[in-house]
Amino acid sequence: MTSIVPNQWYVAGYGREIGRREEGGDLFSRTICGESILFWRTQAGALTAMSDRCVHRRFPLSEKPSHLVGDTVVCGYHGFTYGADGVCVAVPGQTRVPRTARLRSYPVVEQDSFVWVFIGDPDKAESTRIPRAPWLDQEGWTVVAGMEPLAARASLLVDNLMDLSHETYLHGGYIGTPEVAMTPITTEVDDEAGIVYVSRHMDDAECPPFYAKSTGLSGRIARWQDIEFAPPCLYKLHSRIAPVGSVPNDDGTDPDAFHVEVVYAITPETESSTHDFWMVARDFALDDQGVSGFLAENNRTVVLQDVVALDKLEQVLAGEPDGYQELSINIDTGGLAARRLIDRLAGERAPAGAR
Amino acid sequence: MTSIVPNQWYVAGYGREIGRREEGGDLFSRTICGESILFWRTQAGALTAMSDRCVHRRFPLSEKPSHLVGDTVVCGYHGFTYGADGVCVAVPGQTRVPRTARLRSYPVVEQDSFVWVFIGDPDKAESTRIPRAPWLDQEGWTVVAGMEPLAARASLLVDNLMDLSHETYLHGGYIGTPEVAMTPITTEVDDEAGIVYVSRHMDDAECPPFYAKSTGLSGRIARWQDIEFAPPCLYKLHSRIAPVGSVPNDDGTDPDAFHVEVVYAITPETESSTHDFWMVARDFALDDQGVSGFLAENNRTVVLQDVVALDKLEQVLAGEPDGYQELSINIDTGGLAARRLIDRLAGERAPAGAR
């Protein structure tokens, strides 16, 4: 299974992570799919993304004393200076700037609170193909969010999120109840759109603390988990919580239910580490800081339970002999479908005969 | 020289390390010869040993929130549940358990206070071939014991223990005196039984603090060191301390002497790390807590002196070019014989032509 798929859009961060607070600050670097990328904003606020290695002696442009001057970034080692397009505009000791002195520049898009960056051949970067998560930046929704560094390959997080039966065991007392592991799933794959759907509708289930405390519901609930994963990066869990027996109206309205959009962006940092971005958007208690604080704290705890488990699994994988055989069962159909789509995306980079 | 020999019994721990104090606790994991093994006791107290990797997604069964329920262990990731024989008895989301869902199970024997585990083909596990150290669990003897993790390959500890001339230098002031390095040794090999014997009888020697304080002897002593090593794991040093001139009676009784059985179990954790189990059994001052405390503290200090030296040697070996040539002398005959027996055991795993 391939962890890093080229020629794809990946979430590099939240737009708010990259600021322009004052002259000289605000150089932001993150490694995406093994590439060290420098992000900064022009004085007008436009985002730029370029290689974080000076063309001269590869000093990282995000390292002090590198700094911004107006709409240029100045290398802290020998002063090579670059514009927002990555083109070098000044070098030390001479007035002529070599024609080839330019940094690799990356297509970048701000959307739905994210910074999306395209890793691969820029000619293939169609921004219309970026999957959407509108609730993250939309009237009528309140969002809590974070990012946890994961010392594990991205595929382990994909496995984890595609099979929520683990909530019962790894997240018992937070989001897991017995019904999650007991209730069968249905899986669908839209091969053309490249999306995996996994649904688990529990019509009469215990309400876990995560939802009881945030919605105020007591007693048993209808709990629907509808996963929509657009490999390689964007994972959405449409979560519906309602009193037992309540269903949406024919016109799509659903006044008795609480809706939570749990979103993950799964961005490989390297072959064996991942940026684990997580968000929880809700359509209720919009201004209730107590609910926001509870959901942020509780979801972060759940994410960190996964991080501990997956970091451990990465160590196990790194130490095991080749050819280890996993055993898969019905709950794994979503995860296996995701692997297949990811492998297909990875295969697009080269004809089969060339591999 | 091979550090890890397959198809052998190894000491995995002391029986008392693996408890069954309460429901849900007491999952004990240790890596033996590179294999992560889970140990636990049934409610009736029987020992079990099985792979510490769930067959589903390889989560370690010793990691929380994995736990015991009755005589089964439940994986903390997705709830796969296994019996004491390693066979899976329940999986999430379906009632049918796949036929192939079983953990590798290891032959295990409790004897002489040890937990012995067989690494290799279970069909070759003859428990009668396990070497004995009866003093460790016998009326008339008092034992102090411990285990120190060694960041060095097992062969370095074998070298160390087979050549006690190092006591004079590395353990001066504890168990070493000038006579140890000065007195020649005799070495015998029982090729059929697979045992190396090394003897050094000092008939008029300084009494080191280790023995002076524990026996109460003052002045010079007769000190006999009789090593009996059953590769790859069990090392016994039969140590006899007596007033100068005292010898055992013809009938084997030896009333004027103090007997100490120093036992080491040398268990590879990985190719470059070792579990260094040590025990000191004595036939005198049986109920004297002061003597027990002194011997435990003093022997641990000596073991840690070895650990520091051998950890350093492992770093040296790891960094040196291939083909480094050691120089061996008479004191090394025991260690070289042990290497030869170990190489022979290692050779049994495959015909020469296949290597």
Place this chain on the structure above:
Amino acid sequence: MTSIVPNQWYVAGYGREIGRREEGGDLFSRTICGESILFWRTQAGALTAMSDRCVHRRFPLSEKPSHLVGDTVVCGYHGFTYGADGVCVAVPGQTRVPRTARLRSYPVVEQDSFVWVFIGDPDKAESTRIPRAPWLDQEGWTVVAGMEPLAARASLLVDNLMDLSHETYLHGGYIGTPEVAMTPITTEVDDEAGIVYVSRHMDDAECPPFYAKSTGLSGRIARWQDIEFAPPCLYKLHSRIAPVGSVPNDDGTDPDAFHVEVVYAITPETESSTHDFWMVARDFALDDQGVSGFLAENNRTVVLQDVVALDKLEQVLAGEPDGYQELSINIDTGGLAARRLIDRLAGERAPAGAR
């Protein structure tokens, strides 16, 4: 580019680092070009250099409880004992010492405050070829000095020191001013002597704090930087500071100027780490402790700024794909010439056809 060049003299340390304060102490070990070398002084004060690995079981002779006894060193593991020439003179348990029991011994020379050691074939060790830095141990000069461990290959420090335009950016506020990066250099190579010269004469420049506070000059200065690098190890920067318009007299005297000899010894520890020895010798304020303290503190700060940057660059290099292309400009002519000379020295070890 090769970081470690064999058959060369390298600075192993300052002579004062290796003492003979009392019986049993003073075993000094340092890894030079990947070789662990033991240095000690005989009772008469003569320096010795030999392999830091006992011939028996490779225990480091610099590790406790190894110790000096008279003019011999005794291994702390089994007591093998060696003279100042590295020849073994005693082993445990037998009186005969094997003929082949001798440590590799290294040519060593004390000169200009340094301990120079020859790495390679001892027959090629001509001490007359050791480059000189007389100011380090000469009447009329005062020296401050130190050594910082660099977690980067030696070639990165060579690059750094050969191109001082980086002073403007990396060392701004210490030794850098705008004129350093702006002023063109001249580069000369003496291929026969194997020396690279790089000169930058700034006739009207800002005086950086490093020189303003130490010389007392205020206002603008003439600042000459004349580099003389004798690969692979000895780098000298002849620095001249004077009032604007002052030049040396025809007879070589230069009464209005302040002279500082900045010396670096660049000694590979391993392929990716370096001993970064630095010295600042001056011909003024010879007895002024305040000036000495200021220069020592300020220069160490500058060296550590380089260390932080080069350690980072080493990580970048270690992680980058093969075939990465640097871009070089005029300021790099000195560094590129140094690389060429070092490659030539490295090539001397074997005919081209054999590589």
